[in-house]
Amino acid sequence: MIWTPRVVAALASLALVACSSGSAPDAPPIETPPAAENAEPVNLRVLAFNDFHGALEGPSGKVWVDGEKVETGGAAYLAAHINAERDAVDNALVVAAGDLVGASPLVSALLHDEPTIEVMNALGLEATAVGNHEFDEGYQELQRIAEGGCHPTAGCREGYTYEGPTFSYLAANVRITGEEDTLLPPYIIRDFDGVKVAIIGMTLEDTPSAVVPTAVEGLEFYDEVETVKALLPELEAEGVATAIVLLHEGGVIHGEQTDIGECPDVQGAIVPIAEAMPALVSVIITGHTHAAYVCEFGDKLVTAAQSFGRVVTAIDMTIDRQTGEVLERSARQRAVTRDVEPDAEIATLIDTYAEISAPLAERVVGSLTAPISRERDASGQSPLGKLIADAQLAATAGADIGGAQVAFMNPGGIRSSLEPNAEGNLTFADLHTCQPFGNTLVTMTLTGQQIHTLLEQQWINPDRTHMLGVSEGFSYTWNADAPTGERVDPTSMALNGEVIDLQANYRVTVNNFLSTGGDGFAVLTEGTERVVGPIDLDALVTYVEENSPLSAPEDERVMVIGQSAAAAE
Structure with a gap:
């Protein structure tokens, strides 16, 4: 398929996924006005995570919660927390900032990370950026993961065909040498009560230094800021009001951190990137460094949710329906604690994959x-x-x-x-x-x-x-x-x-x-x-x-x- 903006936008409009709801603590609601009241602004909640790395089972490690470290993680618990946040609002979007797969535990890796994609489908993920680890097995395997089909050597296991993700893998700054189109779609556009929001996905420009050369041979990786600037005419022609960037690049924490919602002296590549992003971009959701932070760099809200499904970031945005201006925005971190009822559908999926891998794993x-x-x-x-x-x-x-x-x-x-x-x-x-x-x-x-x-x-x-x-x-x-x-x-x-x-x-x-x-x-x-x-x-x-x-x-x-x-x- 040729990933033109019109094709991507058309596909994105069909990308809504129905998800089961697990019980979890109530999320703070944001009231969304009826669509008919066209003068009223539109409210949107974006739920984001990054660097999941196939961490299906959990627990995946501890994070700071109210001044102490708490055990967190597991995809069924991640889904329960996301469901609680999503069910509290009318408009919600679930996204990730790369490295969904790669360096995965055996329960996912044994089946070429297809289990993680199946779980993300059930969770209701709508878009993710590619990360450097998505290229671990070569870009052809990334294309298979993103589009479906049997593994080229292992094939499909008996009675099962890998259909691929129901969400979009995005790679705005990656091209095959000599080709005009990007390796995977550069963005999707979602319409929320008449307000169009673009979601742009990118990996870090320096991806070739983070993987073996043969995995990215024949690919070209481009500057993150220049990539977004080049997309502006297309996005404006599509009537996009604001853009959210999913970027698999991040910051390094140099200060002391006791709260995952802080910005404790975050430094690194993400800072100049965020400060140089064009005005259309309001939020940048990052990853790669496995840090957790909520920061303001320039006029951009920049977030990261640690790794392995231990944290989900809830970003609330209020957008002017007439001008597209983001009137308000805020972000808070939600630790994926294990004191809630796990999502039953996803728990069953994980049990199935664990049973397949058990003889070798144990x-x-x-x-x-x-x-x-x-x-x-x-x-x-x-x-x-x-x-x-x-x-x-x-x-x-x-x-x-x-x-x-x-x-x-x-x-x-x-x-x-x-x-x-x-x-x-x-x-x-x-x-x-x-x-x-x-x-x-x-x-x-x-x-x-x-x-x-x-x-x-x-x-x-x-x-x-x-x-x-x-x-x-x-x-x-x-x-x-x-x-x-x-x-x-x-x-x-x-x-x-x-x-x-x-x-x-x-x-x-x-x-x-x-x-x-x-x-x-x-x-x-x-x-x-x-x-x-x-x-x-x-x-x-x-x-x-x-x-x-x-x-x-x-x-x-x-x-x-x-x-x-x-x-x-």
Whole structure:
């Protein structure tokens, strides 16, 4: 299908989805005047979330509620809270800001994330932006997810045909090279009592740096602000009064946060983007950074709802029917607490998918003496990052499988801490949730100088540092007060007690995402004598099987000095 604005608008007008209602605490109503009173403004409630990542079952983690952290999440509970908000008003719209799927738990990933799409259909989602994780399996798989059809290799399971979403996947700033139309629709237009509202969806322009190159080969990603500006003539011709942007880019919280409805010193890429958006845009719903905030940047209301379905943002807008001006707007965060009646239809769907995945998910792989956390300390290391690096080194150390001497693990590839069950056991599902991407390990030759460059590139993006987990036997010191590019003392780098020789060659293991320059580690594209090894998850499973019961590594591999480091402790 060619995604012209007229086709998109026509489809959008048919996109209303009937949803079941679960019981939940009453939402504050907003009174909507009858459509016949054309002089009266139109009220609209937008319900938004982001970075769901296939988190169907829950609980998905704790969030701040009234000064304390409360367990939240689970799609059936998310639906119950959304239903309560939606049922309190006449005009409502449910949207998401990308990464609905990708890096998903086994209950969704085993069936190629089709379960998440089915659940979102039942929840009544109407539009979502694409996010970087929607490209994890390549853009052709994204197109299949967005349009329906059987998986190209796994096919459709017996008695079931994947029909695709009843909502719209939006990708206004993504095009196939050489083609005029966007990869997926750029926007939809919804009519609320005669007032037309455009919903524009985009991923971050920097998506290619967040996925393996082959996944986006042949695609072009465009500047977020310029993309919206280019759409203005079309939207104005369609009579659009105001626009809501769903953007899979976000801010980083630098202040202390005890309330998910605050704006605690939010910085990062979203700030200049929001301030530069044209006047037609009134609200920007963001994601990607897994933060929760309600902010005003310039004249834009900017929100984010954390991740994994733990929070839903309720945005109330009052729009002048004659001029299209947004007269009032406000946003509040609603934690997806589990003290409500879950949505029965969605709970049944999830139970069905869980039963399918259970034989693999429940297989016991090994055991832990205590939980192993992915939370990083002042040096940038986490116990789990170190353990995974150890597992990858063990999987590639043999002369016939790479001859690795050191391994590095990116924190973004570690999606959860390891928590044993009551018996101290770890299941396959636990390990899959921790490392869901299925990346292959790549062992390459780097010089000592290139290893130093690799470590310096951890700070190449000041808004999103990517501190690498390092394997046992490797160590170094960095200075938190030193400028970017000069933080690691080369003489502090050591392997098994020997100072790294900047001119010598070393065998280094990383995953294929890093090996192609992911997260800004461009020096890894220079590695030579590459050997492709096992899947990262397989390496972790083997390591757990062979070393259980496991404990968190306690050795100090990375040291940090400087006054900034002392303040962070």
